[in-house]
Amino acid sequence: MESDIAQAARIVAESRHLVAFTGAGISAESGIPTYRGAGGMWSKYDPARFASIDAFLEDPSYYWSFFKEERYPVLKAARPNPGHEALARLERSGRLRSVITQNIDGLQQMAGSKNVIELHGNTRTIACLKCGRTYSMDEIHAQLASRAIPECRGCDGLLKTTVVMFGENLPAAALREAFEQAAACDVMLCVGSSLVVHPAAAVPGAALDGGARLIIVNQDPTPLDHRAVVALKGKAGDILPRLAA
């Protein structure tokens, strides 16, 4: 393990175009529950309902109840961990070009990263499906003190989180940018992703196809471990600071 970390740190230090790809594992270390894995489920609400566009359009109040009771308090309390901070440091030092993320919590930006490509949208911004007006999480949470479904101040449209729900397409611009970065990078550092949720998980595959070397940091095995130059098992918060040192 020690020599694997040293090898990965050397590859990071020598890279010309380093890109990171992050998933739920790095956020879990900041207390954000995941959909997958033991003990990973949200406690009271069913992801098949709160994360599905069809279910949302049928009964928006279920999502907003979940948002008020679980999503908002968890996100307000969450702070970046040493893994997020290490990626932000790598960017500040000029070594890391961008972070492509499957996460929606904004912790990477809170840690100081500037070039973050959010493949699944984000939960900080809520938008009107009719007029496009946007609202912050705090504004919407305040509205939910007195109503079950928040309202747009500009029209009678339905408000929705900009998180990509099951049944929705990934944002085209973010997806295009992610694949451009995958094609351009010489090293991709995959952190905390099971690398099974498509189409996002196709991004590291595209990096490999473009000739990039893959470093994987994850608690569990992934389907791409055998194609990585180094696959490190463990926490992002423990390993990334040593890769960025």
Ligand SMILES: [Zn+2]
């Ligand atoms: Zn509106």
